[in-house]
Amino acid sequence: xxxxxxxxxxxxxxxxxxxxxxxxxxxxxxxxxxxxxxxxxxxxxxxxxxxxxxxxxxxxxxxxxxxxxxxxxxxxxxxxxxxxxxxxxxxxxxxxxxxxxxxxxxxxxxxxxxxxxxxxxxxxxxxxxxxxxxxxxxxxxxxxxxxxxxxxxxxxxxxxxxxxxxxxxxxxxxxxxxxxxxxxxxxxxxxxxxxxxxxxxxxxxxxxxxxxxxxxxxxxxxxxxxxxxxxxxxxxxxxxxxxxxxxxxxxxxxxxxxxxxxxxxxxxxxxxxxxxxxxxxxxxxxxxxxxxxxxxxxxxxxxxxxxxxxxxxxxxxxxxxxxxxxxxxxxxxxxxxxxxxxxxxxxxxxxxxxxxxxxxxxxxxxxxxxxxxxxxxxxxxxxxxxxxxxxxxxxxxxxxxxxxxxxxxxxxxxxxxxxxxxxxxxxxxxxxx
Numbered sequence: 001x002x003x004x005x006x007x008x009x010x011x012x013x014x015x016x017x018x019x020x021x022x023x024x025x026x027x028x029x030x031x032x033x034x035x036x037x038x039x040x041x042x043x044x045x046x047x048x049x050x051x052x053x054x055x056x057x058x059x060x061x062x063x064x065x066x067x068x069x070x071x072x073x074x075x076x077x078x079x080x081x082x083x084x085x086x087x088x089x090x091x092x093x094x095x096x097x098x099x100x101x102x103x104x105x106x107x108x109x110x111x112x113x114x115x116x117x118x119x120x121x122x123x124x125x126x127x128x129x130x131x132x133x134x135x136x137x138x139x140x141x142x143x144x145x146x147x148x149x150x151x152x153x154x155x156x157x158x159x160x161x162x163x164x165x166x167x168x169x170x171x172x173x174x175x176x177x178x179x180x181x182x183x184x185x186x187x188x189x190x191x192x193x194x195x196x197x198x199x200x201x202x203x204x205x206x207x208x209x210x211x212x213x214x215x216x217x218x219x220x221x222x223x224x225x226x227x228x229x230x231x232x233x234x235x236x237x238x239x240x241x242x243x244x245x246x247x248x249x250x251x252x253x254x255x256x257x258x259x260x261x262x263x264x265x266x267x268x269x270x271x272x273x274x275x276x277x278x279x280x281x282x283x284x285x286x287x288x289x290x291x292x293x294x295x296x297x298x299x300x301x302x303x304x305x306x307x308x309x310x311x312x313x314x315x316x317x318x319x320x321x322x323x324x325x326x327x328x329x330x331x332x333x334x335x336x337x338x339x340x341x342x343x344x345x346x347x348x349x350x351x352x353x354x355x356x357x358x359x360x361x362x363x364x365x366x367x368x369x370x371x372x373x374x375x376x377x378x379x380x381x382x383x384x385x386x387x388x389x390x391x392x393x394x395x396x397x398x399x400x401x402x403x404x405x406x407x408x409x410x411x412x413x414x415x416x417x418x419x420x421x422x423x424x425x426x427x428x429x430x431x432x433x
Contacts, residue, residue, distance in 0.1 A: 064077070078108070
């Protein structure tokens with residue numbers, strides 16, 4: 001009993017498998033392969049400040065730790081989630097001690113650097129400038145938006161990628177050798193684990209630990225099949241950061257698939273976001289926006305169908321109401337496209353923003369009182385319904401001295417073909433006046 005209480009607990013598998021050299025890292029060959037940026041930097045022995053940007057579980061922390069080894073520098077790690085000004089000050093004092101006592105420059109690693117506010121990030125700048133420490137930051141968010149420009153300008157940004165299926169299989173092989181050396185896996189089981197890992201090395205290792213724990217309850221099993229894996233694993237939602245880069249990248253992909261008239265791709269990205277936990281109401285709003293921005297007057301039914309889909313979702317909820325959103329993106333994807341009215345609106349807004357305030361022409365002014373009528377408001381206004389074709393040919397509705405801007409230019413697709421014909425007919429009537 002005493003041995004149980006005093007025995008040293010085994011470290012988590014993820015920690016036990018953490019690479020001890022740069023060469024042991026799985027993935028990131030675009031940075032660590034022969035002749036690639038980080039491989040060359042490590043080979044030179046000349047450290048520089050850097051920001052490691054990538055999704056969870058791709059080796060950002062490992063790479064930072066091994067940088068200290070490669071560059072033979074002292075290493076201090078803090079987490080921006082937990083640290084504040086006190087921890088930053090203590091890190092600076094430790095770096096000063098390392099420099100004074102050992103003549104060694106320090107690498108300061110800040111995990112989740114995007115969680116630091118501006119003043120906390122600014123506190124690092126003078127010490128990076130002085131060379132007291134080399135800064136390495138890790139972030140899952142776009143540094144362009146989350147890291148101060150002053151700090152960003154002093155660090156090289158390296159983009160880390162999710163691990164490929166082959167890279168995950170290599171990592172899985174190493175994990176099996178470490179904790180399950182005598183257990184066979186069939187190919188379906190291996191592929192299922194890789195699929196569930198979803199490009200995340202840490203998640204894959206955690207899945208192996210779950211299988212290891214499940215085997216303790218079934219010690220007679222010598223071969224793992226797909227059914228065992230699916231029963232043993234607790235599968236969370238697919239990697240998806242609501243409000244983060246992945247969120248906006250995926251909504252961008254959905255919008256561009258609709259704009260590009262690719263219904264299958266539109267459905268894929270819609271379902272990816274729903275699967276990842278995106279709010280369907282947010283997706284419904286974006287689908288409505290797509291209808292107005294990219295289909296416009298080429299097919300006004302798209303706007304109505306998008307609104308109907310949003311209302312259907314409000315009535316049915318999930319999962320039934322999600323079908324309406326799916327049908328909406330399919331219709332929008334195959335609908336005739338036009339951004340003519342969207343571009344016209346933007347051009348008008350831009351013109352008004354930089355133009356002077358122009359007077360409303362007298363004949364267009366409201367005249368609810370006798371005084372206004374005496375002043376000529378509304379005088380000589382031509383009531384379009386009393387004119388041939390319900391059109392006051394030659395009439396101007398713009399401020400005096402303003403030329404026709406011709407912002408709206410209908411495209412030769414969908415209903416806008418008819419709109420263009422109607423506009424040409426009206427312009428011809430103007431020419432006859």
